[in-house]
Amino acid sequence: MPELPEIVCRAREMNEELAGRRIRAVAVKQPKCLNVPVAEFARGLSGARVRGVTNRGKWLFVDTSSGHLLLNLGMGGEILLVPSDDLPEVWRVRLDLDRKQSLSVNFWWFGYAHYIAAGRLDEHSMPAALGPNVLDVSLAEFRRLLRGRRGAVKPFLLDQSNLAGIGNAYIHDILFRARLHPLEPLTSLSPKAVRRLHGAIAKELRRSIAKGGAFYEVDLHGHPGGFRETDLLVGYREGKPCPACGTPVVKIKTGSTASFLCPRCQPLSG
DNA sequence: ATAAGTGTTGCGCA
DNA sequence: CTGCGCAACACTTA
Numbered sequence: 001m002p003e004l005p006e007i008v009c010r011a012r013e014m015n016e017e018l019a020g021r022r023i024r025a026v027a028v029k030q031p032k033c034l035n036v037p038v039a040e041f042a043r044g045l046s047g048a049r050v051r052g053v054t055n056r057g058k059w060l061f062v063d064t065s066s067g068h069l070l071l072n073l074g075m076g077g078e079i080l081l082v083p084s085d086d087l088p089e090v091w092r093v094r095l096d097l098d099r100k101q102s103l104s105v106n107f108w109w110f111g112y113a114h115y116i117a118a119g120r121l122d123e124h125s126m127p128a129a130l131g132p133n134v135l136d137v138s139l140a141e142f143r144r145l146l147r148g149r150r151g152a153v154k155p156f157l158l159d160q161s162n163l164a165g166i167g168n169a170y171i172h173d174i175l176f177r178a179r180l181h182p183l184e185p186l187t188s189l190s191p192k193a194v195r196r197l198h199g200a201i202a203k204e205l206r207r208s209i210a211k212g213g214a215f216y217e218v219d220l221h222g223h224p225g226g227f228r229e230t231d232l233l234v235g236y237r238e239g240k241p242c243p244a245c246g247t248p249v250v251k252i253k254t255g256s257t258a259s260f261l262c263p264r265c266q267p268l269s270g
Numbered sequence: 271a272t273a274a275g276t277g278t279t280g281c282g283c284a
Numbered sequence: 285c286t287g288c289g290c291a292a293c294a295c296t297t298a
Contacts, residue, residue: 002277002278003277003278030293032292032293058278058279072278072279073278074277074278074279074292074293075276075277075278075279075293075294076276076277076278076294107293108277108293108294108295109276109277109278109292109293109294109295110278110279110291110292110293111278112279126279126280129280149285150285150286151285151286151287155286155287158278160278160279167277167278168276168277168278169277255287255288256288256289256290257276257277258275258276
């Protein structure tokens with residue numbers, strides 16, 4: 001469930017709290033989420049100093065003096081900065097820092113914690129496959145990305161190799177704001193519709209970032225975000241009236257994901 | 271009490 | 285290129 005807004009907020013907090021600090025030791029409870037053996041992971045990060053934390057799409061990049069730690073929370077999880085002697089009950093990966101604090105990383109279903117040696121970032125396949133950060137894409141670049149592409153609008157937006165950052169929670173309201181059906185073919189999007197879509201993406205994601213991300217995710221200190229259920233327009237509001245026209249919101253299957261939409265405001269033009 | 275739904279990603283296959 | 289189904293593990297809701 002963490003998507004771009006939550007990850008942007010987490011990157012900001014981590015950058016503020018962790019930059020300049022020393023990683024004294026590393027512990028791993030779920031080796032499956034690593035890209036390298038535990039020993040190599042621990043050897044790479046132990047003793048390193050954190051330089052800064054950024055994000056690309058839903059991936060967090062922790063840059064240190066001896067390589068990179070890439071985190072992806074998958075379908076939800078928490079990154080908590082806690083006293084080393086008061087750890088949460090469950091965690092998958094733990095970084096013990098200076099000042100008797102630890103960074104506890106947990107995810108509910110799956111997630112990734114990858115270590116990449118300094119200077120080897122380009123060789124790593126996962127971030128290399130990411131498209132540009134969705135909030136950095138200008139309208140002109142957005143048009144260029146869409147040019148010649150086939151398929152429907154929703155799968156295109158969810159594909160992280162096209163644009164990095166949009167997930168299945170925010171996409172409902174993005175498409176509603178753009179007045180587009182999730183299954184609208186890309187080839188039938190008018191220039192106006194493309195402009196609306198580009199604007200809707202920025203508006204929706206920035207709105208949540210400004211509120212600290214979604215209420216169901218927490219910050220480094222365990223406090224939930226301020227983007228609440230009542231901030232949703234049609235997403236997860238099956239049967240409730242569309243905020244624009246009052247028509248009941250419907251939930252439909254779109255491939256392997258569900259979509260919420262207003263059948264009147266978001267007709268399929270084909 | 272059992273089962274389904276839910277988010278993300280990468281993979282293999284048509 | 286595109287679309288599909290699948291697998292990974294935990295927790296909530298019908």
